[in-house]
Amino acid sequence: MPVLQILTYPDDRLRQVSTPVLEFDDALERRIDDLEDTRLSGPGAVGIAAPQLGWFERVIIVDVAGRKKSSSHGHLVLVNPEITEWDGFTMGREGCLSVPDYTGNVVRAERIHLQALDPQGQPLGFDMEGFEARAVQHELDHLDGLLFLDRLVSRRQDLFARKSYK
Amino acid sequence: MSNWFMLTLVGRDRPGIVASVTSALFESGCHLGETSMLRLGDNFTIMMMVRDCGDEAALRGTLQPILEHLHLVLHVDAIDAVLHRRPVPDVCIIVHGADRAGIVSAVTSKAAAAGLNIVDLDSMVGGSEAAPIYVLQIEGVAAQGAEAIQTALEPLQAEGVKIDVRPIETFVG
Numbered sequence: 001m002p003v004l005q006i007l008t009y010p011d012d013r014l015r016q017v018s019t020p021v022l023e024f025d026d027a028l029e030r031r032i033d034d035l036e037d038t039r040l041s042g043p044g045a046v047g048i049a050a051p052q053l054g055w056f057e058r059v060i061i062v063d064v065a066g067r068k069k070s071s072s073h074g075h076l077v078l079v080n081p082e083i084t085e086w087d088g089f090t091m092g093r094e095g096c097l098s099v100p101d102y103t104g105n106v107v108r109a110e111r112i113h114l115q116a117l118d119p120q121g122q123p124l125g126f127d128m129e130g131f132e133a134r135a136v137q138h139e140l141d142h143l144d145g146l147l148f149l150d151r152l153v154s155r156r157q158d159l160f161a162r163k164s165y166k
Numbered sequence: 167m168s169n170w171f172m173l174t175l176v177g178r179d180r181p182g183i184v185a186s187v188t189s190a191l192f193e194s195g196c197h198l199g200e201t202s203m204l205r206l207g208d209n210f211t212i213m214m215m216v217r218d219c220g221d222e223a224a225l226r227g228t229l230q231p232i233l234e235h236l237h238l239v240l241h242v243d244a245i246d247a248v249l250h251r252r253p254v255p256d257v258c259i260i261v262h263g264a265d266r267a268g269i270v271s272a273v274t275s276k277a278a279a280a281g282l283n284i285v286d287l288d289s290m291v292g293g294s295e296a297a298p299i300y301v302l303q304i305e306g307v308a309a310q311g312a313e314a315i316q317t318a319l320e321p322l323q324a325e326g327v328k329i330d331v332r333p334i335e336t337f338v339g
C-alpha cells in the first residue's frame with residue numbers, strides 16, 4: 001500500500017473546498033486504504049482528511065480508541081460527514097500533519113451529532129464528545145479548506161479565565 | 167553559515183519596545199527566529215533568537231541607541247541553531263491556596279522528583295491585601311506520567327493547598 005505525500009502549510013491546495021463523494025466503488029475503497037496507510041505512517045496521528053493528500057473529496061478517518069480518558073466509537077471512516085448539532089465549548093491543544101512542529105489552543109464544540117456515510121454509502125449517525133468530537137471537527141475543517149491555525153486562541157488563557165489585576 | 171545569538175532584554179515596560187527593537191534588527195539585516203516576551207509587574211523581558219547580525223559587537227552596536235533610549239539591559243549568548251526544539255507538554259498543574267512562603271518550591275521540588283520537566287510556569291498573587299491568594303500554573307512533560315506527579319503532590323493537599331493535575335492531550339490529525 002502506498003504511503004502518500006502529505007501537503008503542508010502554506011500549500012494553497014489545503015485551502016481548497018472538497019466536493020462530496022458520489023461514487024461508492026472499488027476505487028473509493030482503494031483511496032481510503034491509502035488514506036489510512038498514510039495516517040498510520042504519521043507520528044501519532046489520530047485523524048486524517050482526504051485533502052491533506054491532495055484528494056479533494058469529503059472523506060475523513062478518525063480513531064481515538066486507546067485514549068483512556070475519552071469515550072469513542074473506535075475506528076471510523078466517514079464519507080460526506082456533516083455535523084448537525086453542536087453543544088458546549090471546550091479548549092484543547094491541537095497539532096496537524098499538515099502543520100509540522102507546531103501545536104496551539106483551539107476552542108471546539110464539546111458535543112456534536114454527526115451524520116455521514118460509510119464507504120459503501122450506508123448512512124451513519126453518532127453522538128460524540130470530547131476528544132473524538134474535537135478530532136472530527138478538526139478533520140471536517142480540512143474538507144472546507146480550514147486549518148487549526150485559523151482558529152488559534154491565546155496560549156495563556158483558559159476558556160473562561162477571568163484575571164483580576166490590582 | 168548562519169550564526170545565531172540569543173538576546174535577552176530586560177527593563178521597565180513601556181509601549182513600543184518590541185516594535186523598536188525588532189525594527190532596528192530588521193533594518194540592520196538581522197533575521198528573527200523564535201521569540202518569547204513576558205511582563206511582570208512593570209517589568210519587561212524578551213528573549214529573541216536572531217541570526218545574520220554580524221558578530222556580537224555589531225549586534226550590540228545595532229541595538230545601543232535603543233537600549234539607551236528605552237533604558238534596557240541587553241544580554242547576548244551565542245547559541246546553536248535551535249528552531250523546532252519545543253517539547254510538547256502533556257501535563258498541566260494548577261495550584262491555589264492562601265498565599266504562604268514556599269509553595270512554589272514545595273510543588274516544583276516534589277513534581278521534579280516525580281519526573282516533571284517544566285515547560286511553562288506562571289504564578290500570581292491575587293485576592294485582597296488582607297487575604298492574599300496564590301495561583302500557580304505549570305505545564306510540563308511528565309516523564310513518569312501524570313499520576314506519579316499527582317501522587318507526589320498529594321501530601322500538600324493535606325496542608326490546605328488545592329492542587330489539580332490534569333493530562334494535556336494534544337490532538338494531531
Ligand SMILES: [Zn+2]
Nearest residue numbers: 096097098339
Ligand atoms: Zn489537520
